[in-house]
Amino acid sequence: MSLDVYYFTEMPYHYIDDELAEQWPSLRLTFPNSYFDPNKATDLFKRYLDEFQYAEEAGFQGLMINEHHNTPSCMDVEVNITGGILARLTSKAKILMLGNMLPTSDNPPRLAEEIAMLDVISGGRIVSGFVRGIGVESWANNTNPVYNRERFEECHDLIIKTWTTPGPFRWEGKHYQYRAVNPWMVPVQKPHPPAWVPGTGSPETVEWAVKHRYTYAAFLTEINRAKQLFGSYREQAAQQGWQAGPDKFAFMICAHVNETDEKAQESGKAFMWRMGHPLKGPREYWAPPGYFSQAGVAANAARRQKPMNEMSYEELQDNYHLVVGSPETVIKKLRHIKEELGIGSLLLEAQGGPLSHEDTMRSIKLMGEEVIPALQD
Amino acid sequence: MVAFTEEMVDVGGTKVHTLKGGSGEPLLLLHGAGGNNGWLKSVDALAEKYTVYYPSHPGYGKSERPDWLETIPDMACFYTWYLETLGLEGVRTIGFSMGGWIASEIAAMCGHSFSKLMLVGAAGVKPNNSEITDIFIISPAQVLDLMFHDPAQAPEYQAVYGKDPTPEEAMAAESNREMAVRLCWKPYMHDPRLTSLLKRVSIPARMVWGKNDRIVPVECGEIYQRTIKGSDLVVIDNCGHSPQVERPDDFIKTALEFLA
Secondary structure: OOOEEEEEEOOOOOOOOHHHHOOOOOOOOOOOHHHOOHHHHHHHHHHHHHHHHHHHHHOOOEEEEOOOOOOOOOOOOOHHHHHHHHHHHOOOOEEEEEEEEOOOOOOHHHHHHHHHHHHHHOOOOEEEEEEOOOHHHHHHOOOOHHHHHHHHHHHHHHHHHHHHOOOOEEEEOOOOEEEEEOOOOOOOOOOOOOEEEEEOOOHHHHHHHHHHOOEEEEEOOOHHHHHHHHHHHHHHHHHOOOOOOHHHEEEEEEEEEOOOHHHHHHHHHHHHHHOOHHHOOOHHHHOOOOOOOHHHHHHHHHHOOOOHHHOOHHHHHHOOOEEEEOHHHHHHHHHHHHHHHOOOEEEEEEEOOOOOHHHHHHHHHHHHHHHHHHOOO | OOOEEEEEEEEOOEEEEEEEEOOOOEEEEEOOOOOOOOOOHHHHHHHOOOEEEEEOOOOOOOOOOOOOOOOHHHHHHHHHHHHHHOOOOOEEEEEEOHHHHHHHHHHHHOOOOEEEEEEEOOOEOOOOOOOOOOOOOOOHHHHHHHHOOOHHHOOOHHHHHOOOOOHHHHHHHHHHHHHHHHHHOOOOOEOOOHHHHHHHOOOOEEEEEEOOOOOOOHHHHHHHHHHOOOOEEEEEOOOOOOHHHHOHHHHHHHHHHHHO
């Protein structure tokens, strides 16, 4: 059974050390942007985009991008901009945008035409992820968290209708109203680009993904929890009379390969930056009142015993949040994940924090030459 | 203590949990963003002179929320219906914090609802030289800390805030907080139209503020006082955002004097 492997980086601005980070409640939302040096960022973007390009050459089937706001942990602030760059820089790889934050958008037809334009430029390589945005995005974009799910669903419905219904048509919804939805730009892929949705445990998200038969991507989730979520998806699909195949399941982790286990364990420590301060912050930042339903709160409570930012390097590896090693070691671990979860796509955050360009390129090369082919049987 | 009853008032199909007690002319109390604190000393003292109606807002506590109710002006509209349902008109009212904002909207919207308007640490207007504290982005414990100037002088502090909540109480508090977010997220805790509309208000009005209010600055009281014709502003020394809890005797004195 084949497995699509995606290369992913959040394109971090990693020049924030622990000493500085500790002076603020979080690296998210309120960490002062006076610490940002645009010239350093120019060099970082050049490097990260080169790495994306190389990942395609090396053999990754897809490239994954995301967006966040008010944080040095992710310099990608607009997934459709990066998507546009990759659409032109690459020629074969799928471009997985995971994704556009629907609830914070005030203009769904604009999103629909932007994604359609990317699909056209890339010749039909776009995978369109739709996300609610983590809680902190409700603050950064000042969008009422109580309506997050409502807006997500209505924005989604309008985008899908925009892609699939000949215009012009009128839309008078609760959160969005349009006189004439009729963008000139419609996607190449029919009926529309594949849609994915990420989740970390909300039962409503699984239910919603099943309803639309979308691929559900579990992000940095413990394997047993992901098994439960995927199991719930398969069960609900079966109840609705269809069978969910591997293409409906994706799993995202951090991964790093070096020539030997010893070398990989050393260079892989760079991922501890990403697992540290960027994940810290007051509860209200992550969970503004109303963002989670009561079912979501219960699911979160059951989700994991210990937050990732309190896990040691070894614990992160034991829990498969981070897979590090020689090609042989990493192949073994990723095969385990593939078999345990029955996934069709594996999303590897293979550049994290201060991992150097050399270490990143070597890791991409070894993944392309040895790891990815070994996962295709 | 004055006896009070609990009843569910049916307003167009929405049940509103209402504490009612005392005797005399009606007095409507509108609670703040945190919810209805119950029959405290200050409420009891008011019930000695008036028939107190103290509802939990739709979406708060045991009160239902109609689907359409999502903003403070919606809430004000709902309360005109509530008063009509109870056969009340021209009542005295005291609005606390967010409840003061609701009371102001009602007064501006419907001239015959109230005969006297008292606002205590009321949200609703945007200060020019200070800010209303964002109570959503900080924890409930931090909010509580900011609410009081000196908790030791609040006789009922322990009774109201001193004990750990049961899981049901914690869930209810979270649900109240969510309702406040629904109503007040953006623009945060104010209505840009309100100062224009308040020029319409011609009933007697009094603003009461703790001098050390760290949630809604005294500047908001000054704006209300300047905007509502003939109103006055009473500032209580050594007092935070909830004079009715922190300095109940001072609060009761100024309230009874104004309402008489």
